[in-house]
Amino acid sequence: GAVVSQHPSWVICKSGTSVKIECRSLDFQATTMFWYRQFPKQSLMLMATSNEGSKATYEQGVEKDKFLINHASLTLSTLTVTSAHPEDSSFYICSARDPLQGNNEQFFGPGTRLTVL
Amino acid sequence: AQRVTQPEKLLSVFKGAPVELKCNYSYSGSPELFWYVQYSRQRLQLLLRHISRESIKGFTADLNKGETSFHLKKPFAQEEDSAMYYCALSSTSGSRLTFGEGTQLTVNP
Numbered sequence: 001g002a003v004v005s006q007h008p009s010w011v012i013c014k015s016g017t018s019v020k021i022e023c024r025s026l027d028f029q030a031t032t033m034f035w036y037r038q039f040p041k042q043s044l045m046l047m048a049t050s051n052e053g054s055k056a057t058y059e060q061g062v063e064k065d066k067f068l069i070n071h072a073s074l075t076l077s078t079l080t081v082t083s084a085h086p087e088d089s090s091f092y093i094c095s096a097r098d099p100l101q102g103n104n105e106q107f108f109g110p111g112t113r114l115t116v117l
Numbered sequence: 118a119q120r121v122t123q124p125e126k127l128l129s130v131f132k133g134a135p136v137e138l139k140c141n142y143s144y145s146g147s148p149e150l151f152w153y154v155q156y157s158r159q160r161l162q163l164l165l166r167h168i169s170r171e172s173i174k175g176f177t178a179d180l181n182k183g184e185t186s187f188h189l190k191k192p193f194a195q196e197e198d199s200a201m202y203y204c205a206l207s208s209t210s211g212s213r214l215t216f217g218e219g220t221q222l223t224v225n226p
Contacts, residue, residue, distance in 0.1 A: 032212055043203065043218045044161075093161070097212055103168070104149055104207045106214060108161040 002028050002098045006109035013084055014117055021079045021112045023094030029074035030096035034106060035067070038091040050077040084116040119144050121206050123217035130194050131225050138189040138220045140178075140204030148206045150180055150187040151214070155201040164189075164202070174198070194224045 003026040013019050023033055031052045036044040048069055049057040056069035068080040077096075081088050091113055095106040120143045130136050142148060152164040165173045167180040167187060178189045187204060204217040 034213070043216045046213060046215070049213060095161075095214075103166070104212050104214075105151070105163055105166065106212075108153075110160045 002096070002101075002107040004030075004094065004096050004107045004109040006092075006094055006112050008112060009110060010113040010115075012115045012117065015085050016083055018080055018082045019084055019114060021081075021092055021094075021114075023077045023079070023096070023109055025075045025096045025098075025107075028096075028098040028100065030077075031074060031099050033071060033077040033094055033096045035069060035077075035079050036093040036095070038093060038111070040091075044093060047079075052077075081114065084114070086116045089114055089116045119148075119206050119208070119215040121204050121215050121217035123202075123204055123220050125220050126218065127221050127223070129223045129225060132196055133193050136191050136194040136198070136222065136224070138202050138204075138222065140187045140189065140217055142185050142187065142204075142206050144185075144206060144208070146208055148208060150178070151205045151207070152176070152178055152187075152189050153203045153205055153216075155203070157200070161203070194222075196224045196226055198222060199224045 005024045007022045033050040035047045038044050047062045050069045050071040052071045058064045071077040091111050093111040095108045122141045150167040153161050154164045155161045176191045180187050201219050201221050203219045205214045207214050
């Protein structure tokens with residue numbers, strides 16, 4: 001089956017620093033990847049849709065200058081949390097679609113736990 | 118706007134009992150509905166989708182357009198079914214998923 005990985009699995013950083021999270025599709029090429037945020041005991045909230053070779057589409061209320069997304073290749077999308085603050089602490093999850101499967105199923109990464117001190 | 122509602126945050130049943138996890142949606146077009154499951158310390162994974170009309174691990178879900186529901190059912194729950202279940206909706210033409218709040222199912226021995 002399609003496998004999506006994320007790196008790192010957890011990260012702790014100081015307030016004001018930037019953190020980059022990688023999302024990779026390991027055995028398929030993903031023209032579209034998605035970034036979600038999940039707070040404790042809450043559902044996944046879509047942050048943005050990452051399109052290979054073009055700008056990401058951000059959901060309403062998500063600051064594009066705060067959460068920089070780059071989808072430079074068909075197997076890699078990155079999310080950079082710039083000037084992180086404690087309120088950015090959350091679980092960040094990416095997913096990807098396999099366009100060859102011809103459906104809207106998304107394959108999810110294991111998530112990245114970000115803690116901002 | 119797309120919206121998915123799972124009215125029960127927590128659901129607890131005994132092993133062998135029937136279980137139903139409720140999901141209601143609102144969407145003006147023709148939706149594609151999914152159930153995703155997240156077992157403890159594992160990633161989110163697809164359980165089933167309405168277009169395939171299949172039964173996975175004994176679970177079934179029928180799309181009821183009149184009631185705008187996509188409830189997940191299993192006649193005899195097992196302990197290994199304990200997990201977080203998310204109902205999700207996508208438009209047939211688009212790819213973004215809208216998730217419900219999730220239901221934590223606990224199957225007691």
